[in-house]
Amino acid sequence: MYFTPSAWRGRCGKVQLLLCSRRIEATADLRWRRWCCTVCYVSRIRYLMRLKEDDEACRGALQSGSVLLYHKLAPLLRQTERGIYQLPLLQATDVKGILGKLGKDEELLNTSVLVGCSESEVAQFSLDVGSLEKAAVEEMCGGVFIDLRKAFFLLKGPDAPLVAKGQALIRWHQTHGYCSATGQPTERNQAGSQRVCLKTGATYYPQMAPVVIVLVSDGRRCLLARQSTFPPGMYSALAGFCDMGETTGEALRREVAEEVGLEVESLQYSGSQHWPFPQSSFMVACHATVSPDNAEINLSGAELEDARWFTREEIEESLKRKVPPRNLMGEPGEVWVPPSSAIANKLIREWANQQRKS
Ligand SMILES: NC(=O)C1=CN([C@@H]2O[C@H](COP(=O)(O)OP(=O)(O)OC[C@H]3O[C@@H](n4cnc5c(N)ncnc54)[C@H](O)[C@@H]3O)[C@@H](O)[C@H]2O)C=CC1
Numbered sequence: 401m402y403f404t405p406s407a408w409r410g411r412c413g414k415v416q417l418l419l420c421s422r423r424i425e426a427t428a429d430l431r432w433r434r435w436c437c438t439v440c441y442v443s444r445i446r447y448l449m450r451l452k453e454d455d456e457a458c459r460g461a462l463q464s465g466s467v468l469l470y471h472k473l474a475p476l477l478r479q480t481e482r483g484i485y486q487l488p489l490l491q492a493t494d495v496k497g498i499l500g501k502l503g504k505d506e507e508l509l510n511t512s513v514l515v516g517c518s519e520s521e522v523a524q525f526s527l528d529v530g531s532l533e534k535a536a537v538e539e540m541c542g543g544v545f546i547d548l549r550k551a552f553f554l555l556k557g558p559d560a561p562l563v564a565k566g567q568a569l570i571r572w573h574q575t576h577g578y579c580s581a582t583g584q585p586t587e588r589n590q591a592g593s594q595r596v597c598l599k600t601g602a603t604y605y606p607q608m609a610p611v612v613i614v615l616v617s618d619g620r621r622c623l624l625a626r627q628s629t630f631p632p633g634m635y636s637a638l639a640g641f642c643d644m645g646e647t648t649g650e651a652l653r654r655e656v657a658e659e660v661g662l663e664v665e666s667l668q669y670s671g672s673q674h675w676p677f678p679q680s681s682f683m684v685a686c687h688a689t690v691s692p693d694n695a696e697i698n699l700s701g702a703e704l705e706d707a708r709w710f711t712r713e714e715i716e717e718s719l720k721r722k723v724p725p726r727n728l729m730g731e732p733g734e735v736w737v738p739p740s741s742a743i744a745n746k747l748i749r750e751w752a753n754q755q756r757k758s
């Protein structure tokens with residue numbers, strides 16, 4: 401028995417996945433597997449699109465959706481018996497129950513923003529309950545509100561980007577209540593994917609600042625640097641905000657020249673990441689090379705406290721250090737690098753792997 405694409409569309413849930421996987425086992429047909437994944441993915445994306453465009457549909461989805469809670473931008477986390485931190489997805493009905501018990505209007509739930517949907521097309525929202533008593537909500541949910549700077553690194557897998565996205569959207573709405581041209585209030589759509597000026601109808605969308613991050617190599621060593629605001633001992637790849645009108649390559653070449661006085665010869669794209677600190681940035685990560693004959697570091701002074709060349713052996717040692725190491729005097733000891741949730745870590749690992757192979 402075969403299923404047509406239309407039979408899957410809009411109902412792409414767990415049952416379908418189960419049927420899908422049975423069919424895969426039966427036929428071991430790779431093309432079928434690819435087709436199923438595509439239909440499921442497309443179905444989810446089209447569903448989210450509809451929720452962004454149709455306020456009524458989004459309100460309906462919220463009633464049966466799941467909700468991530470924040471308190472003054474700090475996400476709610478729950479710890480398992482094994483000490484693992486997870487992101488509790490509450491049902492909308494649970495949130496209504498909490499609001500009722502704390503004597504708050506259920507209308508607060510409608511200030512949730514859409515952040516995604518599960519594989520079974522249950523819409524996921526984020527809601528800031530900063531107007532409620534923090535300890536009371538924590539007790540009712542069996543969790544703790546933890547500052548995002550800590551929470552982001554405690555979570556594993558897709559939970560970390562999801563919690564960052566939720567906070568970024570909530571923060572954007574909290575700071576864009578007025579039109580920057582007219583000074584008049586703006587009104588959001590139900591999904592929270594845009595705001596419109598009530599006077600002129602001008603539409604505003606959530607913003608991110610583009611940032612380049614680059615691991616510079618001279619073929620044998622790679623360059624890491626630290627700012628005085630970094631935790632003691634931590635070194636990272638060079639990063640910088642893009643200027644208006646720049647391409648990725650231009651921004652990257654400029655940042656390397658500004659910060660360490662080197663001229664990049666070639667570059668290679670590696671990946672990208674949404675980074676919530678200090679506010680929403682879109683990080684574009686690249687590898688770059690400089691000539692070993694022109695590899696003398698010349699710090700600009702203002703931004704970086706230090707920049708150094710590291711060998712593969714030194715990098716591999718620093719990747720093993722999980723927590724900021726301290727020496728016997730309690731001072732920062734050896735060098736360590738950002739954890740795996742930061743794209744800098746991916747760049748550094750890629751470089752070390754490449755060096756090992758060559
Ligand atoms: N995910 C990761 O692996 C890493 C992320 N980062 C992030 O990269 C970002 C940029 O790195 P920096 O070296 O600090 O940038 P940077 O080298 O451009 O210097 C920051 C300065 O740029 C100016 N600036 C220009 N446009 C700005 C904007 N849109 N927002 C804020 N400041 C702006 C400000 O004067 C600021 O002090 C930071 O937010 C940092 O958190 C940095 C290293 C690793």
Ligand SMILES: [Mg+2]
Nearest residue numbers: 638639640703
């Ligand atoms: Mg910088």
